[in-house]
Structure formats: C-alpha cells, structure tokens
Amino acid sequence: MRLLLPIILLFQLVSGQSVTASVDVNQLAVNETFTFKIEAKDANNMPRINLAPLEKNFTIISGPTQQTSYQWINGKATSSKTLTWTLVPNKKGQLTIPALAVTVDGEKLKTKPIRMNVKGSGQVVNKDELFLLAEIDQDEVYVGEQVTVTYKLYTRVQMSLEDIKYPESVGFWTEELSVPRPPRFNQTTINGVLYNVATLYKVALFPTKTGELELTPMTVRCNVQIPKKRKRQRSVFDDPFFNSFFNETVQKVLRTEARRIRVKPYPAGQPANFTGAVGEFKLTASVDTDKVKTNEAVTYYVELQGTGNLNMFSLPKLNFPETMDVFPPTASFEQKQLWDQFTGNMKWEYILIPRQAGRVFLPRIELAYFNPKDEQFHSIRSRSVELNISPAKDQLTSGTSGFTKEEIALLGQDIHYNVTSSPTWVERGSREIPIWVWTSYILAAGLFLAPVTLTRYQQQRIATAGQRMSHRALKRALKSLQTQSSIENVSSTIYTYLKERWQLQTDKMDPLYVEQELSGIIPPEELEDLIQLLKDCDAGRYAPGIMTDQDIAGTAGILLKKVDSHA
Amino acid sequence: MRILYLALLFSNLIASNADSLFVRGNYYFDDEKYVQAARSYERLLNSVEHADLYYNLGNSYYRMGEVGHAVWAYEKGLQFEPRNRDIKHNLEITNTRVKDRIDFPDGFVLLDWYNAYKNSRTINDLLMWGSVFLLLVGLVYVLGQFRFLGRQTTVKLQMTFVILTILIHGICLDKYWDIAEKPEGVIVSTSVNVYSVPAVRDEMIVFKIHEGLKAEITQSQDNWVEIILLDGKKGWIPVNTIRPLS
Numbered sequence: 001m002r003l004l005l006p007i008i009l010l011f012q013l014v015s016g017q018s019v020t021a022s023v024d025v026n027q028l029a030v031n032e033t034f035t036f037k038i039e040a041k042d043a044n045n046m047p048r049i050n051l052a053p054l055e056k057n058f059t060i061i062s063g064p065t066q067q068t069s070y071q072w073i074n075g076k077a078t079s080s081k082t083l084t085w086t087l088v089p090n091k092k093g094q095l096t097i098p099a100l101a102v103t104v105d106g107e108k109l110k111t112k113p114i115r116m117n118v119k120g121s122g123q124v125v126n127k128d129e130l131f132l133l134a135e136i137d138q139d140e141v142y143v144g145e146q147v148t149v150t151y152k153l154y155t156r157v158q159m160s161l162e163d164i165k166y167p168e169s170v171g172f173w174t175e176e177l178s179v180p181r182p183p184r185f186n187q188t189t190i191n192g193v194l195y196n197v198a199t200l201y202k203v204a205l206f207p208t209k210t211g212e213l214e215l216t217p218m219t220v221r222c223n224v225q226i227p228k229k230r231k232r233q234r235s236v237f238d239d240p241f242f243n244s245f246f247n248e249t250v251q252k253v254l255r256t257e258a259r260r261i262r263v264k265p266y267p268a269g270q271p272a273n274f275t276g277a278v279g280e281f282k283l284t285a286s287v288d289t290d291k292v293k294t295n296e297a298v299t300y301y302v303e304l305q306g307t308g309n310l311n312m313f314s315l316p317k318l319n320f321p322e323t324m325d326v327f328p329p330t331a332s333f334e335q336k337q338l339w340d341q342f343t344g345n346m347k348w349e350y351i352l353i354p355r356q357a358g359r360v361f362l363p364r365i366e367l368a369y370f371n372p373k374d375e376q377f378h379s380i381r382s383r384s385v386e387l388n389i390s391p392a393k394d395q396l397t398s399g400t401s402g403f404t405k406e407e408i409a410l411l412g413q414d415i416h417y418n419v420t421s422s423p424t425w426v427e428r429g430s431r432e433i434p435i436w437v438w439t440s441y442i443l444a445a446g447l448f449l450a451p452v453t454l455t456r457y458q459q460q461r462i463a464t465a466g467q468r469m470s471h472r473a474l475k476r477a478l479k480s481l482q483t484q485s486s487i488e489n490v491s492s493t494i495y496t497y498l499k500e501r502w503q504l505q506t507d508k509m510d511p512l513y514v515e516q517e518l519s520g521i522i523p524p525e526e527l528e529d530l531i532q533l534l535k536d537c538d539a540g541r542y543a544p545g546i547m548t549d550q551d552i553a554g555t556a557g558i559l560l561k562k563v564d565s566h567a
Numbered sequence: 568m569r570i571l572y573l574a575l576l577f578s579n580l581i582a583s584n585a586d587s588l589f590v591r592g593n594y595y596f597d598d599e600k601y602v603q604a605a606r607s608y609e610r611l612l613n614s615v616e617h618a619d620l621y622y623n624l625g626n627s628y629y630r631m632g633e634v635g636h637a638v639w640a641y642e643k644g645l646q647f648e649p650r651n652r653d654i655k656h657n658l659e660i661t662n663t664r665v666k667d668r669i670d671f672p673d674g675f676v677l678l679d680w681y682n683a684y685k686n687s688r689t690i691n692d693l694l695m696w697g698s699v700f701l702l703l704v705g706l707v708y709v710l711g712q713f714r715f716l717g718r719q720t721t722v723k724l725q726m727t728f729v730i731l732t733i734l735i736h737g738i739c740l741d742k743y744w745d746i747a748e749k750p751e752g753v754i755v756s757t758s759v760n761v762y763s764v765p766a767v768r769d770e771m772i773v774f775k776i777h778e779g780l781k782a783e784i785t786q787s788q789d790n791w792v793e794i795i796l797l798d799g800k801k802g803w804i805p806v807n808t809i810r811p812l813s
Contacts, residue, residue: 322666415657418623420593422586425615426647433694440698447705451712 019047019102021111029119030092033061033221033251038111039082040104046081047104054087057095061086061221061253062163088219088253089118128193129156132200132220132254137340140262144206144278144309145372147172147261148340151201151218153183153254156194158225162251164200167216171263172205173312175335175342204342206278206309207263215259224252266370271377273316277369279308285365285382292389294357300350302329302365302382307343315348318363323356357391466503473500474564478557485553491537494530494556501564511535522566529559585615592623601630618647622654629661635755635778637661639810642753642781646812649687665779669797685742693739700732752794752809754780759809761802765791773802784811 024035036058040047046066054060063085071078089095097114135150153161161183168174183198200220207213226248281304288299302315311333320326327350335344354360362385370377477497481490495509504517511534518527533556540552592607605627608620621644628637641658644651704725711721757778762771765788776782782794785801792809795801 410660410663413660415626415629415660416653418593418596418626419619419653422589423617423619425585425617428612428614428616434691437691437694437698440695440702444698444701444705447702447709450705450709 018042019104019109019111021097021100021114023097023114023116026115027117027119028089030089033086033088033253034116036063036085036087036097037082038100038102039080040102041078041080043079043081043104045105047083047102049083049100049102051085051100053098053100057090058087058097059090059219059253059255061088061165061219086221088221088255089116090255092118094118130154130159130222130224130252130254132218132256134215134218134256134259136215136259136261139260140264141207142264142266142278142370142372142375143208143210144276144312144370146279146307146309146342147205147207148177149203149205149215149259150199151256153198153200153220154190154195155185155198156196159222159252161200162221162223164221165219166201167218167256169205169213169216171209171211171213172207173309175204175206175311177202177204177340177342178337202340204340205261206312206342207261208312210263210265213261213263215256215261217256217258220254222252222254224250226250266377267375269377270370271368271379273366273379274368274370274377275316276313277308277367278312278372279306279310279369280371280373281306281308281367281369281380283365283367283380283382285362285385287362287385287387290388292354292387294354294389294391296353298352298354298387300352300362300385302348302350304346304367305344307339307341308369310342310344310346315365315367318350318365320350320352320363321360323358323360324352324354327351327353354387354389357389360387360389361385362387466500469500470503473497474560476500477560481553481557481560485550487537487540487552490552490556491534494534494537494560497560511538522563526559526562526566530563533559585611589620589623592627596623596627596630599630601627605631605633605636616647618644618651618654620644621647622651622657625654625657625661629657633755633778634661634664635753635757635780636810638665638779638781639753639755639812642751642812647689649689661779666777667780669780681738685738685745688738688742690739690742690746693735693742697732697735697739700728700735704728704732746813750784750811750813751781752784752792752811754778754782754804754808755810756808759804761794761800761804763802765789765793765803774800776804781812782809784809 019038019040022037022039024037026034028034038047038049051060064083065085067082067084069080069082071080095116095118097116099113100111102109102111131154133152133154135152137148139147141147179199179202183200185196185198188195188197201218205215284301284303284305286301286303288301292298302318304310304315329348329350332347332349333344334347335342352362364384365382366379367381368377368379474497477493480493480496495514498504498514498518499509502517502521504513511531514534515527515531518530522530533552537552588607588611592604592611595601595604595607605624608624608627611620612624621640625637625640625644628634628640638658638661641654641661644654645658648654707716707721707724707728710716711718711725716724754776755778759776760772761774761776762768763773764771776796780796782796784792785795786793787806788803790806791803792806793801793803794809
C-alpha cells in the first residue's frame with residue numbers, strides 16, 4: 001500500500017489534463033443559439049475534437065474560437081485552453097450533446113454528455129414572419145447542366161443580418177452569381193401579405209456526378225427585435241405605448257430546408273471527343289496578323305463563347321505543325337455579370353514562332369458539347385487558319401535554317417518518274433576500275449619508256465654488232481661454201497669466217513697469223529688441219545688442178561664445223 | 568575456255584533474273600503498291616547495283632513517305648552517277664521534307680567549287696581523267712624526244728599536263744579517303760534521340776534528330792554508332808536507326 005500511493009499520485013500528475021464540455025444555457029427554443037465550450041486544463045496544445053456526432057442535432061453557426069488563460073491559484077499556475085462554438089439546435093425536444101472524443105497532447109479523453117431541452121420556436125418569432133428560402137430553377141438536370149439556386153430572405157419584422165454561412169454543396173462545381181452587396185430589400189406580396197425580400201446569395205451549380213445530390217442548407221444568423229415579454233402581469237407600464245421602448249433583441253438562426261437535385265446521365269450517342277462541355281458554345285480562332293515571317297511571333301487566339309459549364313472542361317490538345325515553336329497557352333476567362341446563366345468568354349492565347357517559311361494551316365479546334373435544351377450532342381469547329389509564312393529577309397542570304405529560295409521553288413513539285421528500262425547491271429561489290437582506265441595507264445607508262453628503250457636498243461645493237469656477226473659466221477660460211485666451191489672462195493670464206501668468229505682485227509690474213517692467233521683456243525691437230533687447208537688453198541690458187549674444188553669445199557665445211565664448236 | 572563460258576552463262580542468268588525483278592518492281596510501282604515495289608528493288612540490291620535501281624527504290628520510298636530510306640537510296644544512286652539529274656532533283660525534293668536542316672556558313676568560294684567538283688565525279692571519272700592526262704604527258708615526252716616538237720613547246724605542254732595529272736590524282740585520293748575513312752549514313756527512323764553515351768538514358772539525351780538526315784559515322788560499339796553531324800554535334804544512336812551509305 002505504501003508503494004501504491006506515490007504511483008497513483010504520479011499517475012494523476014501525468015494525466016493532469018482534464019477536459020470539460022459546457023453550454024451557457026440548456027433551456028432554449030429552436031433557432032436560438034447557445035455557446036458550447038470545451039476546456040482543456042493544463043494542456044500544451046489546443047485540443048482536437050471530432051464534432052461529427054454533434055452535427056446530427058445541432059448546426060455550427062460559428063467557431064471555434066480559441067482562448068488560452070492562465071491562473072494562479074494558491075501559488076500554483078494553471079493554464080487552460082478553451083474552444084468555443086456557437087450552435088443552434090436543429091429540432092425541438094430533449095436533445096443530447098453526445099460525449100465527444102477529445103485529443104489533448106496525444107491523449108484521448110472523452111467529454112460528458114450534456115442534455116438540452118429545446119422548446120418549439122413558435123412564441124419568439126413566428127415562422128411566417130421571417131424565413132429563408134432556397135429557390136431552385138430546376139431539380140432534374142444532366143451532369144454539367146446548370147442549376148441556379150437563389151437564397152432569399154423573407155421578413156416582416158425588424159431584423160439585421162449578423163452572419164451568413166454560405167453552403168458548400170458536395171458533388172457540384174460552384175460558380176457564384178452576382179447579387180447586390182449588402183443585400184437590398186424589395187417588397188413583395190405573398191398571399192396578400194407584404195414581405196421584405198432580399199436575395200442573399202445566388203449560385204450556379206454544375207453537378208459533377210449523377211444521382212441524387214443534396215444541397216447543403218444555408219444558415220443565416222440574424223438579430224430580431226421583438227417586444228419584451230411582460231414579466232409582471234399588472235404593471236404600470238403594461239401599456240402598448242411603452243412596449244416600443246422595451247424591445248428586446250433576440251438572436252435567431254434561419255436555415256433553408258434541405259433540397260435534393262436529381263442528376264441524370266447523358267443520353268446515348270456520346271461522341272468520342274466529348275470532354276464534358278454542357279451548354280451552348282461558339283468557337284472562333286484567329287491570328288493577330290496575317291503577315292508572318294519566320295522567327296517572328298504570331299499570336300493564335302482561340303475563343304470559346306457561350307453559356308454552360310465553361311470552367312469544367314478542357315480544350316482538346318492542338319497539334320501544331322512541327323515547323324513552328326509553340327508556347328503553352330495563357331487562358332483567360334471573362335464572366336458576363338448579372339446573367340443568371342453562367343455565361344462568359346474563355347480565351348486561349350498561343351504564341352507561335354514559325355521556323356520555316358511556307359504555307360501552313362493552323363489546327364482547327366473541334367469541340368463536342370451536350371446541349372441540355374434539345375438533349376443532343378453537338379460539334380463545333382473553328383475555321384482553319386492559314387498562315388503564309390514568308391522567310392525573314394536575312395535568312396535567304398545567311399541560311400541559318402529554313403528553306404532556301406531554291407527549295408521553296410521545289411516545295412510544290414513532285415518527284416520525277418522511274419527509270420523503266422533495265423540497265424546494265426553491275427554485280428554488287430565489284431567496284432572495279434574499268435579496263436580502259438588501266439589500259440590508258442599502261443599506255444602512258446609505255447610512252448614514257450618508249451624513248452628510253454629505243455635508245456638503249458640502238459646502243460645495244462651497236463655494241464653487239466660484232467658478236468651477232470660471230471654468231472652467224474659459221475652459217476654464212478657454210479652457205480658461201482655451198483653456193484661457190486671454187487678454191488678462191490673457200491680460202492676467202494675461211495678467212496672471213498675466222499675474222500668474224502674470233503673478231504680478228506686485221507686485214508692481212510695468212511696461215512701464219514691464223515696459227516698465231518688461234519693456238520691454244522682450238523686443239524692443235526684441228527689447227528694443223530686448218531692451216532694445211534689454208535696452205536693447200538693458197539697452193540691450189542697458184543697451181544690449179546691438184547685438188548678438185550668440190551673436195552676442198554667439203555673438207556673446209558667439215559673442218560669449219562669442228563672448229564666452230566670450240567668457239 | 569569452258570570456265571569462261573560457264574561464267575558468262577551464270578552472269579547472263581543473274582542479269583535475266585535481275586531484269587525480271589526490276590520489271591516486277593516497276594510494275595508494282597505503277598500499281599501504287601510501293602511497299603512491294605521497294606521490296607523487289609531491295610531484293611535486287613542483294614546481287615546487283617545500279618544508279619537507276621537506287622533511283623527507283625528511292626522513288627518507292629518517297630511515295631511510301633519513308634523520307635529517310637528515300638534519301639539513302641538517292642544518295643546511293645548519286646555515288647554511282649553523281650551527275651544524274653533525275654536523282655538530284657528527287658533528292659532535292661525529298662530533302663525539303665527532312666526536318667533537320669543543317670546549313671554551313673558560306674565558306675571560301677574556291678573550296679566550295681572544289682567540293683562541288685569532287686562531289687560531282689566518281690573515282691572512276693577521276694581516274695579516267697588522270698590516266699588521260701598521264702597519257703598526254705607521255706605523248707608529249709615521246710614527241711619531244713624524237714624532235715617532233717620544239718623544245719619550248721615540249722616543256723610548256725609537259726608542265727601543264729603534269730600539273731593536271733597531279734591535281735586530278737590528288738582529288739581522286741581525297742575522294743577515296745572521304746569514302747574510305749568518313750563513312751556516312753542516313754537516319755531512317757522517324758525521330759531519334761541522340762545520347763552522349765552508347766546506352767538509353769533519358770538524362771543523357773544530347774539532342775534529337777529526324778529521318779533523312781545525313782551524318783558521318785565515326786565509330787561503333789555493340790549496337791550503337793557514334794555520329795557527327797555536319798555542324799559538329801556528336802552523339803550515340805542505336806545502329807538500326809541509321810543506314811550506312813558505304
């Protein structure tokens with residue numbers, strides 16, 4: 001037990017935060033406001049509260065307001081953080097503010113439930129005397145079709161507007177329509193009763209999904225002047241005269257009734273390029289100038305005018321020619337004021353810089369939309385804009401990019417037609433140098449060599465004339481012997497032969513000289529025979545008849561053949 | 568003798584086959600079946616080549632809207648017949664449909680003339696002129712040697728022809744180097760991202776090119792080639808997006 005006590009104390013210290021919920025009154029009438037407070041003691045941060053369970057029976061008019069206070073009690077500092085709301089009960093009867101889950105500094109706590117006694121509202125201000133109406137122009141629409149909701153305040157009593165809580169309906173794209181601010185009261189009669197009417201708020205709602213959609217009610221807080229209740233029945237001042245001096249100001253909350261809108265899907269036949277445009281539209285496209293030069297900017301305007309859900313869809317992507325640079329468009333929207341139908345003018349500005357000269361068509365814009373009036377899909381197109389881009393002057397000469405003059409002339413032309421007759425085929429890869437090229441080279445080389453070779457040849461012939469003679473000496477000698485076999489001839493033939501064959505450079509030829517020159521070159525016995533023959537010839541020349549010419553010629557022939565073999 | 572005969576027969580066979588394919592391609596073309604026409608011509612290209620074939624192929628691709636392939640075919644055709652007017656005309660028209668336009672700043676006039684001349688001749692043309700001039704040099708030399716021409720005239724003529732010969736052969740060599748060492752290609756994919764590395768990485772995209780653009784191929788690696796554009800921009804593209812001209 002002794003151990004337990006400090007633990008409990010410690011626990012209390014840690015979980016020192018406590019949360020209390022409180023209201024300022026718990027007896028009230030419907031449409032009367034009350035203040036709901038949640039106070040967290042010793043909290044470092046503002047408590048976080050989930051108010052969802054509360055909203056079933058109560059409506060939050062304003063809040064929360066935050067407040068932090070410090071207090072010194074008995075020398076001990078306490079701090080508290082308070083959140084305050086202004087609430088209004090939704091119905092009469094015994095209502096309960098349920099236990100709310102509060103998170104303080106990461107700790108989850110719960111408040112205690114509070115009972116509220118809500119009386120009927122009748123006696124304070126009659127419902128007929130002050131009410132708020134939401135007027136809907138149509139309660140069955142297509143997706144994207146406009147529903148105009150007008151919130152009007154009808155009053156027959158003295159009142160002033162305190163606070164308006166504008167509705168934020170889920171499932172709609174909301175565009176506010178203009179109403180006079182501050183609200184202007186007009187007089188109107190309903191069933192013979194005069195009312196002051198003011199339009200507080202007007203919106204164009206565009207449903208974004210199908211099904212039953214509920215409009216969030218609008219809540220208005222106002223101060224109403226009502227005569228003070230007589231506390232004492234018999235009073236001196238119990239006189240109508242005094243009543244006007246003792247008016248009381250009562251805060252009253254007005255709410256519109258919940259309204260439902262049925263959203264229908266589109267009928268069949270939705271075009272492929274339908275992007276959700278509903279209404280009636282007109283498309284125009286234009287350029288700011290028709291004198292265009294390359295590298296100079298042109299503005300391409302696309303304008304969409306009409307009535308409908310103008311902000312809810314996008315234009316199809318434009319495919320500009322690749323020969324121009326396109327900058328992302330700037331979009332602007334101009335709403336027509338004071339029109340109940342959401343009407344306006346959307347404008348896109350594309351900056352284009354053509355890079356090539358020539359004729360270019362800017363893309364046409366096609367938009368498919370649904371017209372809820374005739375319940376049909378329509379398609380509109382802008383006219384195509386033609387641009388005649390002339391080349392910038394400096395470009396023709398410098399030619400940095402784009403076409404040259406010659407190329408522009410080619411732009412309209414077609415290619416020439418095929419070759420139809422079969423050519424002489426060249427086998428693939430045989431990229432040979434033609435034969436006549438080689439021939440030509442060889443001929444040229446020949447010409448260079450010609451003079452050289454000719455000179456050489458001549459010199460050679462001159463140089464080898466003797467040799468050639470010696471080679472043919474025997475042949476000539478034998479021929480000579482055959483044709484003329486006289487002794488004189490035999491002798492001279494032998495001498496000539498010897499002279500040619502051994503190139504003996506002398507005029508005086510006799511056997512002695514021959515012996516002297518040829519000894520050692522031919523064998524001695526042959527030399528001897530030759531000398532003998534020569535001597536015989538000489539002898540025969542001077543003493544004819546010893547030997548027949550035929551014999552001598554024959555012997556000479558055989559001998560010369562023998563001798564020649566040694567040369 | 569028999570081998571020669573066989574070879575002759577074989578080449579005849581190829582020629583007749585080629586003729587029929589060519590005729591079929593033309594037939595398809597007239598029938599506006601350009602895809603089939605192009606296919607016929609491409610098949611024909613496996614075995615034979617001719618400027619006219621490339622020309623017809625280019626026309627088919629042009630009609631199909633394949634600007635890249637059309638440019639490729641015309642360029643190939645011009646390699647064979649650089650002065651073919653039809654090919655030049657059609658290439659010019661096709662080039663107007665090429666998105667990327669790279670223009671040089673105007674260069675030195677003489678250099679332009681030189682390039683124009685170089686591009687309008689094939690190597691064989693140049694070799695022919697070279698050999699003719701060399702032949703003339705030889706002729707003048709021979710005539711001079713045998714005193715048919717005066718000494719002064721010989722020297723003058725010879726100098727002229729020697730200079731012309733060297734010039735022509737120089738151009739020829741230059742052209743040969745162009746072909747051998749600067750392989751070119753034509754972009755055939757509609758639009759190609761050029762990366763700074765041979766890999767697909769979005770942050771490495773240097774620039775973007777489109778079909779029909781001619782580019783020099785500097786190196787290749789796996790399935791990538793590095794290209795350099797006329798204006799000096801460099802980058803890597805997948806090998807199947809470019810069709811080499813060599």
